[in-house]
Amino acid sequence: MCLFENDPKLKAYLCEVVTFLNLFTMKLLLEVKEEKLEFLLELLRHLPFVKAQPLSPQKAELLEDLRSAVEYVNLAKQGKFKPKPLQQLLISISQSLSCITFYL
Secondary structure, eight states: OOTTTTOHHHHHHHHHHHHHHHTTOOOOOOOOOHHHHHHHHHHHHTOTTOOOOOOOHHHHHHHHHHHHHHHHHHHHHTTSSOOOOHHHHHHHHHHHHHTOOOOO
């Protein structure tokens, strides 16, 4: 049983503290040459203030896609990139999907 399970005020306070502490942490996505990977992971594991774990290729690709999408949004906000209208985007997506053959 948790110490604060029966105390909603304490539980709320601890949630605020955790949220506050999360403001002082940062996550990094690094690209490392394969021959240097073990060295870097070993180094990071010995730093008490760092948690390191490799990402699966799928998660790394998803994070890279998200980073790229955020970059495009920021460029659009700055007026350096003109996004496609939503209708045109949906038409291009539907045309792409119509080329795919599904096998059952």
